[in-house]
Amino acid sequence: MNRQTRTPASAPSPDQTPSKPVPVAAGRTSSASAARKPAVSRASAKSSDRVLRGTRIVSLALNLPGPAALMRLRELGATCLKIEPPAGDPMARYSTAAYEALHRGVRVLSLDLKTEAGHARLMKQLAKTDVLLTSFRPSALARLKLDAATLRASLPELSTVAIVGAPGARAERPGHDLTYLAEQDLLTGTDLPATLYADMAGSMQAVEAVLGCVLHRATQGRGRHCTVALSEAVQVMALPRTWGLTTPDAVIGGRHAGYHVYACSDGRVALAALEPHFAACLCKAVGLQPDAGEVTLELLKPTSRQHIAGFMAARTRAEIQRLGELYDLPLEVMKAA
Secondary structure, X not given: OOOOOOOOOOOOOOOOOOOOOOOOOOXXXXXXXXOOOOOOOOOOOOHHHOOOOOOEEEEOOOOOHHHHHHHHHHHOOOEEEEEEOOOOOOHHHHOHHHHHHHOOOOEEEEOOOOOHHHHHHHHHHHOOOOEEEEOOOHHHHHHOOOOHHXXXXXXXXXXXXXXXXXXXXXXXXXXXXXXXXXXXXXXXXXXXXXXXXXXXXXHHHHHHHHHHHHXXXXXXXXXXXXXXXHHHHHHHHOHHHHOOOOOOOOHHHOOOOOEEEEXXXXXXXXXXXXXXXXXXXXXXXXXXXXXXXXXXXXXOOHHHHHHHHHHHHOOOHHHHHHHHHHHOOOEEEEOOO
């Protein structure tokens, strides 16, 4: 695979990436990275799970949501081609390990879509493609003549899935995972979230959209054009909080002593003894004696949370792990924060 000389990226993504990503070595294909293990091991898909075998996906999407969707689509059996601007994908600058894991088994081709030659090569690929995945703002797609209306006229059987930050006119506004989480009140204090929830939720919705496009073409004989908004993907994740399930005064927001994170002598323990039978086992394990049939009410008392906190603080992770096995408790021990 040949790479052109690096030049500024051919089109912006909705995530407002840095203007000068570090160049990535040529020859990034499945063969270049197959020998390396991914940062997180993933089970290989069984042949019976490869429902997209024979489906061809072309992606122009950069950063995390698009490549994460492409990774899952490849696992489902699709043949995946990633088109990158001459400057490459900024994800390679953020994390080489993440980039390689996301693109394992994906052919990567560098094209400058602002040039006639680059655009012509892309259109040649799209003529034999089932679904095009993008992550540009609508105005950028229009400038590149890759908007849904233009593609529908020239390639009626091609489907598109456009990943944007927010729906409608807001798709032109800058935003990122962090801002979409803040919009839904999913940030605590000034700590950053442990993972990129909006990006990953959006990637899964993009996979759903691709599956819908493939089914639509199989039944209707023509392409379908879908938009996936990261802000809307976060709204789905935020529903438990919207319903009041995880607010601080709610049962699973901190009020139930059996559903909590406690400090122990050498780390922490995440305890999830929520259902009555688990709650009863927890009470036996820590020495609480609720009235008959009142185990849940017992664990809603602040004094019970204080009792469990003291019990856990006096024990090591290993001791608590053995206790969990003995009493069949849903818990996970962790290192100190």
